[in-house]
Amino acid sequence: MNLIPEIFIAIGVVHLARKSLETAERLPEWDKYLLSKVWMGSIAFFALAHIPPLWFLADWYGGIIYLILLGTVYQLRDYQPARLYAIAMIPYAAIYLISRLLHWVAPSLVNTYGNYMDSAKGFSVLWLIGFGIYAFVQNRRELKQRRAEEERLRVAEARKAELEHLVSERTSELQAQKETVEKTLADLKAAQTQLVHSEKMASLGELTAGIAHEIQNPLNFVNNFSELSNELAQELLEELEKPNAEQDHELIQDLIRDLAQNQQKINHHGKRASNIVTAMLQHARTSTGKKEPTDLNDLADEYLRLAYHGLRAKDKSFNAKMVAELDPNVGKVDVIPQEMGRVLLNLINNAFYAAHKKSQDAPDGYEPTVTVSTRLLTPKKGDKKRVEICVRDNGTGIPDELKAKIFQPFFTTKPTGQGTGLGLSLAFDIVTKGHDGTFEADSTEGKGTTFTITLPIE
Numbered sequence: 015m016n017l018i019p020e021i022f023i024a025i026g027v028v029h030l031a032r033k034s035l036e037t038a039e040r041l042p043e044w045d046k047y048l049l050s051k052v053w054m055g056s057i058a059f060f061a062l063a064h065i066p067p068l069w070f071l072a073d074w075y076g077g078i079i080y081l082i083l084l085g086t087v088y089q090l091r092d093y094q095p096a097r098l099y100a101i102a103m104i105p106y107a108a109i110y111l112i113s114r115l116l117h118w119v120a121p122s123l124v125n126t127y128g129n130y131m132d133s134a135k136g137f138s139v140l141w142l143i144g145f146g147i148y149a150f151v152q153n154r155r156e157l158k159q160r161r162a163e164e165e166r167l168r169v170a171e172a173r174k175a176e177l178e179h180l181v182s183e184r185t186s187e188l189q190a191q192k193e194t195v196e197k198t199l200a201d202l203k204a205a206q207t208q209l210v211h212s213e214k215m216a217s218l219g220e221l222t223a224g225i226a227h228e229i230q231n232p233l234n235f236v237n238n239f240s241e242l243s244n245e246l247a248q249e250l251l252e253e254l255e256k257p258n259a260e261q262d263h264e265l266i267q268d269l270i271r272d273l274a275q276n277q278q279k280i281n282h283h284g285k286r287a288s289n290i291v292t293a294m295l296q297h298a299r300t301s302t303g304k305k306e307p308t309d310l311n312d313l314a315d316e317y318l319r320l321a322y323h324g325l326r327a328k329d330k331s332f333n334a335k336m337v338a339e340l341d342p343n344v345g346k347v348d349v350i351p352q353e354m355g356r357v358l359l360n361l362i363n364n365a366f367y368a369a370h371k372k373s374q375d376a377p378d379g380y381e382p383t384v385t386v387s388t389r390l391l392t393p394k395k396g397d398k399k400r401v402e403i404c405v406r407d408n409g410t411g412i413p414d415e416l417k418a419k420i421f422q423p424f425f426t427t428k429p430t431g432q433g434t435g436l437g438l439s440l441a442f443d444i445v446t447k448g449h450d451g452t453f454e455a456d457s458t459e460g461k462g463t464t465f466t467i468t469l470p471i472e
Contacts (some may be wrong), residue, residue: 031083034095036157041089051080095152102145106138198324232283239283243276244439305449307346308354310388310401317355318386325370334369339387345402349471351364355446357441361405361465362386364438368409368463383408391468400472406464412457420455445469 029052032038037045083103090096113135176198250269253261315338325332362384369382387408412420420438445453445467457463 028079031086031099035086035090035093035099037090039087040093041086044086044089052079094156098145098148098152102141105141106135109134109138129153171403179324217461225468231338232286235283236280236287237277239280243273243280246273246276305348305350308348308349308351310344310354310403311340311342313351313390314358314386314403317358318362318384321359321366322384325363325366329370332366334366334373334382334384335387337384339382341387341389343390344388345390346470347401349449350444351470353444357444357467358386358403358405360438360441365405365407365409365463365465368411369407370409372409400468401471403467403469406462408462411459411461411463412455413459417455417457 028466032045037043066097083099084107087096087099091100116369140246247268250266250273253266318336318338322334322336365384366382369384373380373382385404387402387404387406389404390401391402442453445451449469451467454466455463456466
């Protein structure tokens with residue numbers, strides 16, 4: 015009864031199984047209290063097996079070790095190396111069971127063929143050890159690959175965390191930039207609103223000067239005709255106070271006709287003054303953006319006169335010829351009257367400015383002239399009807415190098431303080447964006463400029 019070789023083999027097999035199957039990580043409790051203490055149990059078993067009454071324990075040692083390994087493999091049955099160990103244990107299990115069975119059923123066969131059984135048992139142990147070594151090598155290879163994969167995953171996670179941090183920082187930067195841009199945009203919109211308001215106020219100032227001068231004419235007519243009507247009414251009253259026989263009925267009829275004519279003229283010029291005030295209020299009022307039928311001829315004529323008298327009010331030396339060529343077929347067109355009035359006032363003011371500037375250096379015989387014309391265009395087949403408005407002057411003209419800039423915001427050819435640089439830019443937007451029209455400029459330096467507006471008729 016020599017258990018020493020078997021004990022060393024068993025301890026070696028168990029140790030190999032522990033490493034191969036990673037029981038310390040996968041079965042910590044089982045490994046801590048059983049597998050790692052196999053050597054202690056083997057020593058105790060060896061000591062007990064040398065006590066005469068307990069010699070039979072020597073035959074149980076291999077079976078107990080086998081059961082421990084079998085229990086370990088069963089608990090790790092879903093793990094690939096454990097399945098390899100199960101294959102390694104099949105021969106040993108078969109031989110052990112046959113040997114035990116023969117001891118009970120046919121002891122004589124065991125005595126006769128015992129050497130063969132021992133050889134088979136030794137072979138199964140070698141098979142168990144060899145397959146265990148193979149499983150160990152396979153497991154180490156898989157472990158190495160798994161650790162390499164874990165390292166790659168660790169590096170990837172670290173890189174991911176780094177990228178997430180960079181993304182977070184970049185997102186914060188972009189958010190800060192967005193807030194800065196939004197604030198800048200809000201400031202620009204506020205500045206734009208203020209500049210547009212300034213342009214409207216500048217335009218209103220020019221209009222007000224013209225109105226103050228222009229409104230004086232109809233008011234003078236109203237005053238003169240009202241005084242004349244008072245005189246006619248006094249004459250009529252004196253004539254009616256005479257006896258019937260002395261009354262001159264033809265004179266009475268003439269006086270009544272004259273009074274009626276005077277009232278008509280007073281009414282006409284009163285409406286004329288009312289229209290001028292209405293135009294001023296519309297120009298000053300914030301646009302509602304609502305189009306309404308508007309007589310473009312009246313609008314063009316009104317602003318031609320207001321612009322002229324506005325410049326005359328500011329500069330007594332200013333003088334120019336006004337020409338209105340208005341097509342009666344134009345009629346009423348759906349426009350925003352306040353906005354279109356600003357466009358016409360701006361263009362006409364610029365035309366008068368250019369003509370007056372040229373007159374200061376022009377030879378004798380030059381007559382500064384501004385012409386405003388309207389025309390109903392004959393539509394082509396399939397096109398909408400359109401109306402054309404032209405503002406033409408014989409002034410200084412626009413140099414070729416500046417033509418591309420005239421509609422740019424804040425660009426002006428006027429001296430500092432005499433122009434905002436927003437007039438033509440706003441006019442262009444009002445015509446093209448607000449009225450779906452076209453706005454073109456044709457100019458020859460030294461000869462004059464023509465601005466042409468076309469508007470669709472709904």
